Amino acid sequence: MKTKSADAELGSLLDWVEGMRKRVREIAREWEGREGNLIMILHAIQNEFGYVPRGVANELAREMGISMARIYEVITFYHYFRLTPPGSHTVQVCMGTACYLKGAEKLHGELERQLKLMEASGVRKGEFHVENVRCIGCCGMAPAVVMDGDTHGRLCPDAVKDILKRKRGK
Amino acid sequence: MIRQATMVEARINGLPVKAPEGTSILDAARRAGVRIPTLCKHPDLLPTAACGLCIVKIAGDRKMPRACATALQNGMDITTHDGELTRIRRTILELILSTHPNACLTCGRSGNCELQTLVGEFGVRNDRLEKHIRDVPSDHSNGSIIIDFAKCINCARCVQVCQEVQNVWALSILHRGIQMRMAPAGDISLADSPCIKCGQCAAHCPTGAIVEHDEIAAVWEALGDPDTFCSVQIAPSVRVALGEEFGFPPGTNLTRQIYATMRRLGFKAVFDTNFSADLTIMEEASEFVERFAHGRGSLPLITSCCPAWTDYMEKNHQDLINNFSTAKSPQQMLGVVAKTYFSEKMGIDPSKHFQVSIMPCTAKKYELERTDEMFASGYQDVDITLTTRELARMIKQSGLVFSEMPEEDADSVLGEYTGAGTIFGTTGGVMEAALRTGYYFVTGENLPQDGIEIMPVRGLEGVKEAEIDIQGAKVRVAVAHGMANVDKVLDRVRAARERGEEPPYHFIEVMACPGGCIGGGGQPYGISNEVRRKRMEGLYQDDKDRALRCSHENPSIKQIYKDFLGEPLSEKAERLLHTRYKPRKTYRR
Structure with a gap:
């Protein structure tokens, strides 16, 4: 037998789906008939949902009369689009030439290692989203990492742990 | 008046070409007797310029353009082969090999792989470059075809076939650069994707990245069991294609040699799917007459003997489900009468009767368990489907020298066929066969001798239309093959329906693969329109050579109705020979 709270949960899920469909329709209509509109629509969808959820992509395919394959070809081709929910914190590791030469790969490796350790001690998987980005224009501070918009420069791998800790503390 | 195409003149390797x-x-070089190597350009498809092997030199041009994507122009002086080009092509092959596993010995394409052939020809004898093999597990999810992502060379033939020719969009090119790879959208499994199992991807793949699900071992096992009665049926289009695997030209009709081979493999009864194609026509033409002449049921009637097409329809054209013929495909009809009528007659326990079908098709493997009606005999009506390619391998395993097989006949009564049955294997054939019998059902007479060949529904045109006069009533028909062509026809039907007009057609034939079954996804490799035409000619010749060319004239068909089924659309015929369709999700995830 379904409990009342299960009913309520289902109800709110259905409400979410209804709202999502309405939003997808609105976004698709806004760009209707314009050449190359798929990318603009996907930008709007990512702004709305934080990433491109599969269910939303499916709805968009139906709305636009195109295939899911076409949408996935676009969102996997452009690094800008996300297929998974963004974390609470974003860590961007600069892979520009200067940072790369100064050891950005080591920074990235240390970040992943520290996050694995944190996950093992109970931090939610995905709380920190790590990505490699092209040159952020702070070559003088190489190697650099941008954490939630704050740039940290001249980092050595040992410093990574402290930065993550400070973020968690906030 | 047809406008004459403008001709251009150039030189290829010093020789003038026009x-x-x-x-x-x-293409110009090929016509001039020069084959430029390529792994991505296929005669059926547009150039993608993906592999880079077809580079050539043009005098005065410092770049090396790709021959597949560069048009011949007046005055070009082209070099297709020299030491430098050979060296570059060899390096390209080495680069491809650096991401390709050295698994040739155990690969499904070993011996007829386009990559393996070129690597052999170019004499690549060691792995000069570090190997980076894609670490993604193979997809065995759908039972008809298997994708081994590690063997994919990103030529994108399968994607073009799946998207543009078949309009299925199960496969796509995801990611970019070194990460680029072919996969179903969003990395779901093939079983969860819109895949219709037509196997055109496998037929066009240059390597072993997409192959049919090989089930030969299970057939050997059944043949080796003394308690099992093994019977076999051979589909119309197999007889004009199997020979290609043994050095015969495409279109050579080897029906009677195949019967003999089957007996020597150990099958105790050899049937012909052409017989049940005649049976399908009896049911389907009756259905058509019911709908057309007596107004019982929706028009247009749409054929349903192609399982890839019924899967596509259930996923993408659910509003037309009532228009589908409920008559089962010849494969399934033969299975059910073999395990009921034949088994009863011969005193064989149907639970010990093992029925194998030889099909040009990978989707036929899926059809075996498509719905409960595929078990109408009380058992699975057909136990295993082997594609033409698998049969060729099985014959080779058996040691039988196919070219030396004698000519034999099929077993009565499920082996006798008419010309109408045999043309089922080509686009337009089901329509032509159904019209021959439909005409008889309405008028009580056969089509006049000079009208029995219905030429407008023949050929490789994507959509063919015709109007046939049946005692003053005009029957408008359409024939479509290649799924992308089907959508155009059905859109016309829908548009008329929305406007409240009479349907543009009364009867529509659909086959998923370009050319119909003769171009099926399980046929010998190397498909092109030239090969399709030859295989078609083989079937039309078989039709011409038959004394009887209409399904209702087949004496064995008359007998099975008299002894067992009653009449077309009888209660028994409905129970054993008909099926149902239901909407299915395009994406299961």
């Missing part, structure tokens, strides 16, 4: 404007250098 070709219609727009001809690629690749």
Whole structure:
């Protein structure tokens, strides 16, 4: 037998789906008939949902009369689009030439290692989203990492742990 | 008046060549007797310029353009082969090999792989470059075809076939650069994707990245069990294609040699799917007459003997489900009468009767368990489907020298067929066969001798239309093959329906694969329109050579109705020979 709270949960899920469909329709209509509109629509969808959820992509395919394959070809081709929910914190590791030469790969490796350790001690998987980005224009501070918009420069791998800790503390 | 194509003149390797404007250098060279290597350009498909092997030199041009994607122009002086080009092509092959596993010995394409052939020809004898093999597990999810992502060379033939020719969009090219790879959208499994199992991807793949699900071992096992009665049926289009695997030209009709081979493999009864194609026509033409002449049921009637097409329809054209013929495909009809009528007659326990079908098709493997009606005999009506390619391998395993097989006949009564049955294997054939019998059902007479060949529904045109006069009533028919062509026809039907008009057609034949079953996804490799035409000619010749060319004239068909089924659309016929369709999700995830 379904409990009342299960009913309520289902109800709110259905409400979410209804709202999502309405939003997808609105976004698709806004760009209707314009050449190359798929990318603009996907930008709007990512702004709305934080990433491109599969269910939303499916709805968009139906709305636009195109295939899911076409949408996935676009969102996997452009690094800008996300297929998974963004974390609470974003860590961007600069892979520009200067940072790369100064050891950005080591920074990235240390970040992943520290996050694995944190996950093992109970931090939610995905709380920190790590990505490699092209040159952020702070070559003088190489190697650099941008954490939630704050740039940290001249980092050595040992410093990574402290930065993550400070973020968690906030 | 047909406008004459403008011709361009150029030189290839010093020899003058002439070709219609727009001809690629690749095709122009081929006509001049020069084969430029390529792994991505397929005669059925547009150039993608993906592999880079077809580079050539043009005097005065410092770059090396790709011959597949460059049109021949007046005055070009082209070099297709020299020491430098050979060295570069060899390096390209080495680069491809650096991401390709050295698994040739155990690969499904070993011996007829386009990559393996070129690597052999170019004499690549060691792995000079570090190997980076894609670490993604193979997809065995759908039972008809298997994708081994590690063997994919990103030529994108499968994607073009799946998207543009078949309009299925199960496969796509995801990611970019070194990460680029072919996969179903969003990395779901093939079983969860819109895949219709037509196997055109496998038929066009240059390597072993997409192959049919090989089930030969299970057939050997059944043949080796003394308690099992093994019977076999051979589909119409197999007889004009199997020979290609043994050095015969495409279109050679080897029906009677195949019967003999089957007996020597150990099958105790050899049937012909052409017989049940005649049976399908009896049911389907009756259905058509019911709908057309007596107004019982929706028009147009749409054929349903192609399982890839019924899967596509259940996923993408659910509003037309009532228009589908409920008559089962010849494969399934033969299975059920073999395990009921034949088993009863011969005193064989149907639970010990093992029925194998030889099909040009990978989707036929899926059809075996498509719905409960595929078990109408009380058992699975057909136990295993082997594609033409699998049968060729099985014959080779058996040691039988196919070219030396004698000619034999099939077993009565499920082996006798008419010309109408045999043309089922080509686009337009089901329509032609159904019209021959439909005409008889309405008028009580056969079509006049000079009208029995219904030429407008023949050929490789994507959509064919015709109007046939049946005692003053005009029957409008359409024939479509290649799924992308089907959508155009059905859109016309829908548009008329929305406007409240009479349907543009009364009867529509659909086959998923370009050319119909003769171009099926399980047929010998190397498909092109030239090969399709030859295989078609083989079937039309078989039709011409038959004394009886209409399904209702088949004496064995008359007998099975008299002894067992009653009449077309009888209660028994409905129970054993008909099926149902239901909407299915395009994406299961």
